[in-house]
Amino acid sequence: MKAPSEVLAETILPLLASGRLFLPEDAEKYSAKLATGDMKAEDWLLAVEKALEKAGTQ
Template structure:
């Protein structure tokens, strides 16, 4: 059975990807950290910057 954090992540992760705030590969890569609450601010910043940079190139 999934924890409440994991269930919430399953809902918000696709939204973050859809809104181009996270790359799909990074959303998958960081699922464990996000659900556990151990994702650091620096990790979030890097992931969002990568997504925004990719969007700007398109």
């Protein structure tokens, strides 16, 4: 059985990727960190900045 935090991460990350706030590869990369509570503000900022930068070049 999955922990509630794992289920939450599996629910939220695809939504962030589909909304172009995370790159799909970063959603996979940060899945474990988000589920365990180890994701820091710097991780969020980097992931969002990368996604916005890529969206700006398309």
